[in-house]
Amino acid sequence: MPGSEDSRAAPAYYDPAAQDATMDPGRQFIGCLLQAPLHIARRALAGMNSSDADDQMTSFVLQLVIELVADDVPPAPAAVCEHARSTGRAGSETRQTRLRTWVFDTFQAAVVPQMAWYFKTILLEKAWRRAVAEHATRLSQAARSSPVDVLAGLLDNPHLAMLYQRYRAAADTSGELDSRAASVAAA
Template sequence: MPTNDLTDPERAFLGCLLQLPATAARRVLAGMRADDLASAAAAPVLQLVIELVAAGTDPAPVAVYAHAVATGRAAGQARREWLSGWIIDAYRDAPPPALTNHLKAVVLEAAWRRALFAHARRIEQSLDTTDPAVLRELADDGMAAAAELWSRYQSALHPQPRPAREVPA
């Protein structure tokens, strides 16, 4: 029985992606990277999905699994069984595909917050021991990554409408 459990937005996001055709998934994946996901299970699956969609293949569960096997990322029986189970569970328990864009924004917001936290932690750890010039450089370097994530998050929150196709007269 599907749970539609949104307590794991990364898994829910992937489950939604697995239901989309390649063209729709390509639009959703614009501005996404596998390392935007924190989950050690979800990030590699997102990378597989990104590769499939880039090749024009629908990211259906069987295609993602076959791609993992073909590329050597599901080596060994135990890994293949675990991966197939994870993919099927994400697909089965996914919320409706209409939530894909919302979940993308949730995932990117979480990635942005993680980037800010990591940056703040690096600065905090360096405050007492680092030369002020180095500290200034550290502060600037970390903010670039957070700013880039913020930009992608904002794009996900406020997507630009697709232009309507002209109908021939």
């Protein structure tokens, strides 16, 4: 079962054909980070959580990248894989091979690091939309059968408000940061 595994361990299964890294915004975001210097990766990761990703492997690798950057280590592909191994989260040799393949494919398919902010905005919007849909389901269930006090308590959701604020902050600054990055690259 997908939800029964330890979320800190490398996912047991990765099918390279299942998700094309060139078309997946989460993988593109991570690919940009894997190519980025530490200062760009740090800025792009501001306000991000591994739970913002919508897929188990992307979430797992994003957490590894977040940890590396927090430790002032550039998130190069080999560093990410070594961090997973050295922290005991890479798992068996088969899982390590799958992780290395996923990281390499993601690194290779990524566009320039300066695009990280664009993909960050997409990830945060998708995370917010998922959270709204999950909350709507809870509200619908509560509206049918829960006591009024329980239903009223569900109407105020600080998690949704915070996620929306992170998305808006990313959307509002992505254009500004991308244009600054482009002017630096052109110089």
